[in-house]
Amino acid sequence: MSLWTMIGLMAGGFGKTCAIFFLTLLFSLPLGMVVALLRMSKVKVVSGIVRVIISILRGTPLLLQILAVTYGPHYLFGADVSKNKLIPVVIAFAINYAAYFAEIYRGGIESMAIGQYEAADVLGYSKFQTFMHIILPQVIKRIMPSITNEIVTLVKDTSLAFAVSYQEMFTIGKQIANSQTSFVPFLVAGVFYYVFNAIVDFVMARVEKKLNYYN
Amino acid sequence: MILEMSNIKKSFGDNEVLKDISMHVDKGEVVSIIGPSGSGKSTLLRCATFLETIDSGNISYMGKSAVTTDDSGKAVYSHHKDLAEFKSYFGLVFQQFHLFPHFSVLKNIMDAPIKVQKRPKDEVYKEALELLDKMGLTGRGDAYPCQLSGGQQQRVAIARALALKPEILFFDEPTSALDPELTGEVLKVIKQLAEEKMTMVVVTHEMPFARAVSNRVIFMDGGVIVEQGDPEEVFGNPTQERTKLFLKNYQK
Ligand SMILES: Nc1ncnc2c1ncn2[C@@H]1O[C@H](COP(=O)(O)OP(=O)(O)O)[C@@H](O)[C@H]1O
Ligand SMILES: [Mg+2]
Numbered sequence: 001m002s003l004w005t006m007i008g009l010m011a012g013g014f015g016k017t018c019a020i021f022f023l024t025l026l027f028s029l030p031l032g033m034v035v036a037l038l039r040m041s042k043v044k045v046v047s048g049i050v051r052v053i054i055s056i057l058r059g060t061p062l063l064l065q066i067l068a069v070t071y072g073p074h075y076l077f078g079a080d081v082s083k084n085k086l087i088p089v090v091i092a093f094a095i096n097y098a099a100y101f102a103e104i105y106r107g108g109i110e111s112m113a114i115g116q117y118e119a120a121d122v123l124g125y126s127k128f129q130t131f132m133h134i135i136l137p138q139v140i141k142r143i144m145p146s147i148t149n150e151i152v153t154l155v156k157d158t159s160l161a162f163a164v165s166y167q168e169m170f171t172i173g174k175q176i177a178n179s180q181t182s183f184v185p186f187l188v189a190g191v192f193y194y195v196f197n198a199i200v201d202f203v204m205a206r207v208e209k210k211l212n213y214y215n
Numbered sequence: 216m217i218l219e220m221s222n223i224k225k226s227f228g229d230n231e232v233l234k235d236i237s238m239h240v241d242k243g244e245v246v247s248i249i250g251p252s253g254s255g256k257s258t259l260l261r262c263a264t265f266l267e268t269i270d271s272g273n274i275s276y277m278g279k280s281a282v283t284t285d286d287s288g289k290a291v292y293s294h295h296k297d298l299a300e301f302k303s304y305f306g307l308v309f310q311q312f313h314l315f316p317h318f319s320v321l322k323n324i325m326d327a328p329i330k331v332q333k334r335p336k337d338e339v340y341k342e343a344l345e346l347l348d349k350m351g352l353t354g355r356g357d358a359y360p361c362q363l364s365g366g367q368q369q370r371v372a373i374a375r376a377l378a379l380k381p382e383i384l385f386f387d388e389p390t391s392a393l394d395p396e397l398t399g400e401v402l403k404v405i406k407q408l409a410e411e412k413m414t415m416v417v418v419t420h421e422m423p424f425a426r427a428v429s430n431r432v433i434f435m436d437g438g439v440i441v442e443q444g445d446p447e448e449v450f451g452n453p454t455q456e457r458t459k460l461f462l463k464n465y466q467k
Contacts, residue, residue, distance in 0.1 A: 118266055119313035123379065124302050124331040133330070137317050214316050215361040 001180055003188075009176060010188055013169035017192075020089060020158045020168060025151070027094035032101025039106055057099035063160050066092040070164040085166040097154060104146045108139035141211040148204040155196050159189070216278065217242050217304075217383045217414050218263065223272035225255075225262055232258045233269070234438040240383060243412040247425035247446070250435035251461060256418045259435070260385050263416075264307045265298065276304045277382065303332070306376030310388040312368045314360040320347070320371050321356035324378045332379065339378070346374040350404055366397030370404055377408075384408070386417040422465055426450045434458045 039050045057065070069092040073079040112135055120130040159170035169192060173185035218240040225233040232255045240246055248256050261267040263274065265281075269290045274282040281301040285291050292298065314323050324343040328334045347356055350370040360368050369389055376384055386405065390398035402424050408415065409428045419425050425432055426446045433443040434455070442455045453459050 113313075115309065115311055115313035116315070119309065119315070121266065122264055122302065122305075122307045123327040123375070124299060125327065129330060133326070134315055141317070214359040 001176070001182075003184065006173075006176055006180075006185055007188055010169050010173050010185065010192070013167055013172040014192070016086070016161075016166065016168035017158045017170070019086060020093060020161060020166075021154060023086075023090045024093040024097055024154060027090070028097035028101055031094060031098035033105055035098050035102035036105035036109065039102055040109065054099045054102060057096050058103070062092070062096050062157060063163050065096055066160055066163055068092070069095075085161075085164050089161050089164065089166050093154075093157070097150065100150055101147070104143050104150070105139065107146075108143040109135065111142060112138060144204070144208050144211060148201070148208070151200055151204065152197050155200060156193055159193075216240070217244075217276065218416075219273070219275045220259075220263060221273045222284070223259070223262060223274070224270045225258055225267060226270060232438050233262065236272075236438070236440060238433065238440065238443075240414060240416055242382075242414055244414055244431065245409045245429045246416045246431045246433060247429040248416065248418045248433045248435060249420070249422070249425060249461075250433075250441075254435045255438045256435055257387050260307065260387050260416070260418060264305055264385060265292075265302065266307075268292065276301050303379065304382045306379060306381035306384045308369070308372050308376055308384065308386045308389050310391050312360075312365075312372045312392070314368055314372055314375070316360050318359075319356065320352065320358050320360070320363070323360070323371055324375050327375070328378050343374070343378060346377055349407075350374050351400065364397060365393045366400045369393065369401045373401075373404060373408075383414040383416065386415065386419070388418055388420065390419070390421060420465075422450065422462070434461065436461065 035050060035054065038046055039054065041047045041050070066089060070085060070088040071081060074081050116134055116138070117130060120134045125134065158168060161168050162171040162174050165171060170189050173189045177183065177185040216239055218238075220239070221237040223233050223236040224231070236255075236259060238246075238259075248259070250256055258267060262269050269282060271284045271288050271290050272282070273280065273284060279301075281293050281298065283291050293301065315326075318326060321340075321343055324346060325336070325339045328339045328342075329336055344356070347353055350373060352367060352370055352374070355363070355367065360371065363371065369392075373384075373389075389405065390401050393401065398421065402421060405415070405417065406424075406428050417425070417429070429446050431443060432446045432449040434441050434449060434453075434457075436457050442449060442453060442458045449458065450462065453462060
């Protein structure tokens with residue numbers, strides 16, 4: 001098999017790689033905020049439960065979580081493993097990344113000086129307005145470098161979908177590597193991820209620069 | 216009477232910080248609060264502005280009760296909605312400014328009148344420009360707080376508070392975070408407000424300033440008001456030993 005044939009086949013899975021990537025971000029970024037707010041809840045039971053869930057999600061391999069979400073329903077309820085594996089894969093990714101984003105959000109929110117809340121309170125802003133207009137924009141700027149880190153990791157993590165044979169780029173590459181007993185597909189995959197992340201870095205640098213209009 | 220606080224008690228754990236304090240502020244009055252550090256001056260302002268909750272006592276603004284005390288001696292706060300109305304009566308200028316760093320100077324001033332008071336934007340804009348002029352910050356509306364000196368930031372903070380047209384403005388050591396050469400420009404602005412009969416309560420360590428602008432001086436120590444009265448009396452001829460000692464140490 002020629003190099004170009006390999007690249008062509010693997011590129012065919014790139015759409016699915018992108019699907020995991022963008023859908024994960026779409027769901028995990030907002031879900032992470034909900035989780036962060038629950039984690040900071042004054043109701044001890046709520047924050048305690050969420051803390052345990054986050055620690056499990058961060059303390060066990062994403063690979064296991066993908067397997068659990070994809071095949072768990074079969075073992076538990078005898079449900080058919082759906083043909084469309086994108087759904088369980090994205091669910092697993094979104095939940096896992098939400099846990100990481102939640103901790104980043106929480107760190108950002110807790111790093112805000114109390115004075116910002118007090119100034120807003122005296123000026124008459126509601127709690128909701130204070131959070132949305134005063135706190136959140138500053139938090140987003142502060143945490144952007146950490147968010148970028150997670151996004152870069154996510155690009156590489158999409159390859160974990162091979163575990164459930166979801167036909168994204170790396171899964172296809174691995175299949176070719178096996179059938180052709182060649183290491184080349186892995187090199188191709190490496191270049192793919194590297195270029196993808198170069199683009200992510202470029203975009204995020206632009207975003208961070210945009211947020212740099214104040215110190 | 217704009218503000219009346221009576222029998223205010225406030226403890227942090229075992230530390231009784233305000234011990235049965237009563238004070239009032241009339242319309243157009245400028246009241247200075249002086250006293251050693253740790254005497255409860257900030258706590259008193261923070262209680263007046265609802266940033267701290269009092270343990271017992273009464274607080275009323277414009278003759279309306281915001282906080283009362285029930286039979287068991289516990290402070291009872293008005294409902295949330297009413298407290299919002301009370302909050303519209305006062306403004307507070309912090310020692311550390313606490314401007315919103317992600318807002319331009321103009322937005323710092325205009326945002327609350329628009330978002331909180333729901334006033335029309337063009338009207339608020341016009342007033343904001345006037346306030347900038349008044350604060351000696353003409354043309355700095357598009358700057359961000361980080362681009363301004365401390366003295367300029369504090370003047371923006373004063374403009375931000377004034378934009379909501381409060382009945383009374385509290386200052387907690389407005390010049391203590393500033394380099395000495397920048398205190399003058401902030402004190403000048405406060406002095407100008409005093410001349411316009413803005414009702415103000417100023418916690419300060421600037422004794423000559425307090426003496427010059429206030430109608431009344433309150434000396435606090437150890438959570439009580441030790442002495443209060445006309446500034447010439449309190450500064451020139453204090454009756455209490457503790458006041459004398461404090462002022463003597465200050466002259467050094
Ligand atoms: N949030 C707080 N928690 C515990 N103690 C506090 C708090 N705020 C102030 N205090 C204590 O209350 C006392 C009075 O403080 P403060 O009102 O800041 O005095 P001042 O402004 O006159 O220097 C001090 O002993 C201080 O340690
Ligand atoms: Mg103080």
